[in-house]
Amino acid sequence: MxxxxxxxxxxxxxxxxxxxxxxxxxxxxxxxxxxxxxxxxxxxxxxxxxxxxxxxxxxxxxxxxPTSEANIDRFLNPNTQLSESTRLVTAHARNKVDQLNNRRELFDNIKEVTSAQSLLLDNMKENDQRYQWESIEQFNADEVQLFLV
Missing domain, CATH: 3.40.1810.10 (Transcription factor, MADS-box)
Incomplete structure (x- = not known):
């Protein structure tokens, strides 16, 4: 080794x-x-x-x-409650990030499956070429006798 x-x-x-x-x-x-x-x-x-x-x-x-404004406001004023509009923007941003992460995971899974499928197809083609049937008409009598034995 x-x-x-x-x-x-x-x-x-x-x-x-x-x-x-x-x-x-x-x-x-x-x-x-x-x-x-x-x-x-x-x-x-x-x-x-x-x-x-x-x-x-x-x-x-x-x-x-979720946004730079929300983070900076929270950093400067840690004890204040977020306004309704800021909470909505934050919720929307979280939702969007979750959607994008789910989409990225889906694409990663598709990529994985596609590469596995490609590998499988390559193996099938290789095996297909190795065990391909040939026409019997092109053989002479001696070669046909070899196959029959």
């Missing part, structure tokens, strides 16, 4: 990445992962969340659920 060719998935130590290009790439990859984690946390725990990120180039990236 051969040795492993890769070291597999490993954790990256939390220290500043000195190479600027590597830093940009790492930020882009980690940002999307952070958004996915935040979205999952919202779905699982039914919470409000706000994330503000600044890229190495200074560009800002925001993730708020």
């Amino acid at each position: 051969e040795g492993k060719k890769t070291r597999g998935r490993q954790s990256i130590p939390m220290k500043k990445i000195e190479n600027e290009d590597d830093r940009y790439v790492t930020f882009s990859k980690r940002r999307s992962g952070l958004y996915k984690q935040a979205s999952e946390l919202v779905k699982l725990c039914n919470i409000d969340i706000g994330i503000v990120l600044f890229s190495p180039t200074g560009k800002s990236f925001l993730f708020f659920h």
Whole structure:
């Protein structure tokens, strides 16, 4: 048995990445992962969340659920009740996020089934070619005798 060719998935130590290009790439990859984690946390725990990120180039990236206004108001005034309109907007945003998450899960399932179906079809084609019937008319008498024995 051969040795492993890769070291597999490993954790990256939390220290500043000195190479600027590597830093940009790492930020882009980690940002999307952070958004996915935040979205999952919202779905699982039914919470409000706000994330503000600044890229190495200074560009800002925001993730708020349900809305930035609702989160900022709640942060500045934690003891006040939300207005009726803010609660409606929040409920609508939660509903929309739930719908989009359900749609994403559906597409992921469809993608999984499609890839499995494609693999199955490839196997069927391979087996079809391997065990394909041939016309008996093209065989001479000796070859036909071999099949009969």
